[in-house]
Amino acid sequence: MIEIRVAPASSQLRNVRRAVRAHLDGTRFDAEHIAAVEAVANELLGAAFDGDVRSGLVLSVEIFTLLTSVRVHCPGNVHLRDEPFGMRDRVLEGFAFAWGKRTHADGSTDLWAELARPGR
DSSP: EEEEOOOGGGGHHHHHHHHHHHHHHSOOOHHHHHHHOOOHHHHHHHHHHHHHOOSOOOEEEEESHHHHHHEEEEOOEEEEOOOOOOOOHHHHHHSEEEEEEEEOOOOOOOEEEEEOOOTO
């Protein structure tokens, strides 16, 4: 499992993508799947930044037999939708077979997406 703490600033997106790529380069994934995981992480973090999150975020990437799970834990409520254009939905739809938001009793939120593992 990869876990990266992210400062709440959009300037961190490039560093996070590099860190994800560095962690996944040693796996059996092809470059296309790694790029998909990077893009999904970027979109989920972008939603958190758009939601004006002011404290640290945690990005986690977990590899399972049939899927790769990407999650961003936010200390407060965040909306995943980016109306009116829906670009975030289209990017997530292109890479993930499922995505959404889970709100916890403490008021924190997890944004999540599941990507099918290649060759499965």
